[in-house]
Amino acid sequence: MSLTHFFQHLANGVYLGSLYALIAIGYTMVYGILRLINFAHGELLIVGAFIAYYGILIFHLPWWFSFIIAIALGALVGVSLERVAYRPLREREAPRISLLVSAIGASFFLQNLGLVIIGGRHKSFYRPPFFAQTVQLGDVTVMNFLFVLPLITIIILGIVFFLVYRSKTGMAMRALAKDYPTARLMGININRIIAYTFALGSALAAIGGIMYALRYPAIHPLAGVLPGLKCFIAAVVGGIGNVPGAVLGGFILGMLEIMGIAFFPHLAGYRDAIAFIVLIIILSFKPTGLLGEQVVEKV
Amino acid sequence: MTKQRKIIFLIGALIVSGFLIYANFFFDAYVLRILNLIAIYMSAALGLSLINGFTGQFSLGIAGFMAVGGYAASLLTLPIAVKESIFFIRPLIWPFNSLELPFIVGILFAALMTAIFSFLIGFPVLRLRGDYLAIATLGFSEVIRVVSTNTITITNGALGLKGIPAFTNVWWSFGFAGFSLFVIWRLINSSYGRAFKAIRDNEVAAEAMGIALFKHKLLAFVIGSTLAGIAGALLAHLLTAIDPAMFRFFLTFNVLLMIVLGGMGSITGAVIGAAIVTFLFEFLRYLDSPMELGFITIPGAPGLRMVIFSTLLIVMILFRRQGLMGDKELSFAWIEGKLSRFFGRRGDENVNP
Amino acid sequence: MSILKLDGVTKRFGGLVALSDFTVNIEDGEIIGLIGPNGAGKTTAFNVITGVYKPEQGRVTFIDRDITMLKAHPRTAMGICRTFQNIRLFDQMTVLENILVAMHIRLKKSIFSVVAGSPGYQKREKEMKEEAFELLKYVNLDHLANERAPNLPYGQQRRLEIARALATNPKLLLLDEPAAGMNPQETASLMEFINKIREEFKLTVFIIEHQMMVVMGICKRILVLDYGKTIAEGTPREIQNNPKVIEAYLGVKDSA
Known part of the structure; x- marks a missing residue:
């Protein structure tokens, strides 16, 4: 493998890694607060991508404006999802497994509603010229977005870290994640904080969905399932509930997926299994993920 | 079992057999196929119910084990000539390429293979709890599917296996459903069943009472998965063609819906859930394909059926979390009560002998 | 004959030392009490004995067998069983x-x-x-x-x-605050009950209890834990008059 090829793979790995990291943060924030695997998070990716797609195609919006609308509406869908499928169970103090079942139901609902409304044919996503410009790197040509998007990711990560670790609402979020009953007694408006968390997580999912669509421009109602699962795994690998852990997990999975195939091309067919294998290995050695806290059950 | 119960059981068995004989003679192939599917999914749902409902280990890997069972059995029963014709990309490996064995051998092999697979998978994952376990079992199920897409010399890759002999009939499918019912019923009402339920109710206390947690979780996981694996084998020999895409998470979703609908801690619930979901799934098939309404044609909407199913799942979990049956059973005592009322005499109500 | 021996057992949770150099020797047929303020490490001691936790240091011996690293369920088979502070029954x-x-x-x-x-x-x-x-x-x-x-x-x-x-079929029964939440009448009948089963089943009983009436009433020997350390050991009368115990409970230096 030549050095330039290696760098190209590296750039791809960073790209995929930062994409996974963005989406994994949404998973991890929701899990941190609700102790719920939001199975429908992967569908929120595709919701974001499709809103952006139709904004450009039907409403002829400028691409950047369409992206902003998609992110905002994505957040709204996430909040409504919580309101309809999770909050009633939460208020009745249902067992966690019930919430999980509801989440699985919501995931299938969104997927198939997408199939009914949009149809099962792949749509080709518009790639703005700003992103599609190419750069010459030695003897390989790379498209602009491979460099631009990791930068955007870093900026967004900065914003998220600020919101979670420096803002007042972020403090309430973390208090809720740490100790639900006490936070409630302290007068934190639980429903508002949870809605806020879902809005933030779903907005990140929509951004991730748009980035995913820019990279792999054929979008489909079921296309969110696999990246959704992989990002969930990234969050678990990093230690679910832990924001830096989600970033770490996202980069590990993204890099492994790209580099694994680059170095062992004959294993390309197993690409989608890599994340699951990493998951199983990590959980066998560190049952709460790389940066996750060890939970000691009180007896 | 008291004499009275033996009689009730015998009458029940006779009614079912009579119905099946009648069905076999007079129902068309389509209805028979639905009946077969119901029985096959009953077995799979009972298996999942043992793991998720009775032992409280939330597993999402049932589709993977059905795949293992389906492939294992089909590889033995496929006629050699068919094997030669469908494996045209790369030939099937020895010894499968020179085997053509009876159905029962295929089923036993499917049982053996799913037992081995579930043991090997259960070993690392059953140390995990709650949603970690759920995601790890789902992960393994997906790995099984990806591997079966790639091991072309065994599974024929994405093309799958075709021309599997249609050995499954109502006797096989209902016979096995009856067998599963018997095994789970015996198990749940035994000392082992109480140990399983104790683990579900309170793991810490169960361990303090001397129950070897890991061993019992593994037992439930292997038995439940093996039942699902045999169901997979029967499914393969009913549909006569299988491919990796059949065993997506979607299949697990359907079986999960069955036990959630019926009630997670109820054998009767799993049976009823399997029947309702399978029936609805076939009945609502028209939603996904174009429909002629005399003078207008409504175009079909692929996915609409699953929209209804997922809504059903959410509504069920929101408004009737315990499912139709909760953890109650259709028991002999209940039947006796109804019968004695029907015959106008008060039966001796021995609720728990 | 000694039935249970804990030798210099230490259990930490992160920086917190829940149990520090804890030593106790329980004779067969004895009924012994374990008291101490909240968070003193009493339940941790039970968890080490029953195998829920493994100690960092020290040894646990049950009828001449080292069980320090044994899992929880075989200990039950050997004859150690317990109840829980917050009742843990099988609810369904x-x-x-x-x-x-x-x-x-x-x-x-x-x-x-x-x-x-x-x-x-x-x-x-x-x-x-x-x-x-x-x-x-x-x-x-x-x-x-x-x-x-x-x-x-x-x-x-x-x-x-x-x-x-x-x-x-235990030989050693560990009771974790059996009288918690009971009125005096219920407590009295519980004490009678514990004495009755001890005779009938030939048990050794190790009991954690906050209600002094219970420990003082049925135990011949009492251990007092504070901050994971044994601060006193003796008959009920000795314990009642021990200045260290009074300090731990009443908090001379605001330690309760």
Whole structure:
């Protein structure tokens, strides 16, 4: 493998890694607060991508404006999802497994509603010229977005870290994640904080969905399932509930997926299994993920 | 079992057999196929119910084990000539390429293979709890599917296996459903069943009472998965063609819906859930394909059926979390009560002998 | 004869030392109390004895066998059983089934013979049910045998939990605050009950209790823990007059 090829793979790995990291943060924030695997998070990716797609195609919006609308509406869908499928169970103090079942139901609902409304044919996503410009790197040509998007990711990560670790609402979020009953007694408006968390997580999912669509421009109602699962795994690998852990997990999975195939091309067919294998290995050695806290059950 | 119960059981068995004989003679192939599917999914749902409902280990890997069972059995029963014709990309490996064995051998092999697979998978994952376990079992199920897409010399890759002999009939499918019912019923009402339920109710206390947690979780996981694996084998020999895409998470979703609908801690619930979901799934098939309404044609909407199913799942979990049956059973005592009322005499109500 | 020996046992949780160099020797047939302020490490001591936690240092010996690293469930088979501070019954099961679960370790039948309904198993199942029923009769819960465990009043749930522990055939019974939440009348009958089962089942009893009336009333020897350390040991009278104990409880330097 030549050095330039290696760098190209590296750039791809960073790209995929930062994409996974963005989406994994949404998973991890929701899990941190609700102790719920939001199975429908992967569908929120595709919701974001499709809103952006139709904004450009039907409403002829400028691409950047369409992206902003998609992110905002994505957040709204996430909040409504919580309101309809999770909050009633939460208020009745249902067992966690019930919430999980509801989440699985919501995931299938969104997927198939997408199939009914949009149809099962792949749509080709518009790639703005700003992103599609190419750069010459030695003897390989790379498209602009491979460099631009990791930068955007870093900026967004900065914003998220600020919101979670420096803002007042972020403090309430973390208090809720740490100790639900006490936070409630302290007068934190639980429903508002949870809605806020879902809005933030779903907005990140929509951004991730748009980035995913820019990279792999054929979008489909079921296309969110696999990246959704992989990002969930990234969050678990990093230690679910832990924001830096989600970033770490996202980069590990993204890099492994790209580099694994680059170095062992004959294993390309197993690409989608890599994340699951990493998951199983990590959980066998560190049952709460790389940066996750060890939970000691009180007896 | 008291004499009275033996009689009730015998009458029940006779009614079912009579119905099946009648069905076999007079129902068309389509209805028979639905009946077969119901029985096959009953077995799979009972298996999942043992793991998720009775032992409280939330597993999402049932589709993977059905795949293992389906492939294992089909590889033995496929006629050699068919094997030669469908494996045209790369030939099937020895010894499968020179085997053509009876159905029962295929089923036993499917049982053996799913037992081995579930043991090997259960070993690392059953140390995990709650949603970690759920995601790890789902992960393994997906790995099984990806591997079966790639091991072309065994599974024929994405093309799958075709021309599997249609050995499954109502006797096989209902016979096995009856067998599963018997095994789970015996198990749940035994000392082992109480140990399983104790683990579900309170793991810490169960361990303090001397129950070897890991061993019992593994037992439930292997038995439940093996039942699902045999169901997979029967499914393969009913549909006569299988491919990796059949065993997506979607299949697990359907079986999960069955036990959630019926009630997670109820054998009767799993049976009823399997029947309702399978029936609805076939009945609502028209939603996904174009429909002629005399003078207008409504175009079909692929996915609409699953929209209804997922809504059903959410509504069920929101408004009737315990499912139709909760953890109650259709028991002999209940039947006796109804019968004695029907015959106008008060039966001796021995609720728990 | 010594039945249980803890030798310099230390258990840490992160930076917190829950139990520090804890040593105790319990004689067969003894009834011994463990007291101390909240968070003193009493339940941690029970968790180390029953195998929920493994200590960082020290040894646990049960009837001449080193069990420090043994898992929890074989300890129950050897004859150590416990109740819990916050009652832990099997909520979806009946009173009788709760007892039967505790007999599962003594089943000694393979799952195949159980599913096949072998005569050996059926006989064993019948014996187990009879034995469980006898036990329920002994603790006056037989009329509630088919009731679900959570439907029982609080005091009876406590009694059921003790009966369930008895069903494992223990030699050493660990009771974690059995009188918590009971009124004086219930407490008195509980004390009587503990004495009765100790005689009947030839038990050694190790008991954590906050109600002084109970420990002082039934224990011949009492250990006092504070911040994971043993600060006093002796007869009830000695403990009552020990200045260190008074300090720990009343908090001379605001330590309670």
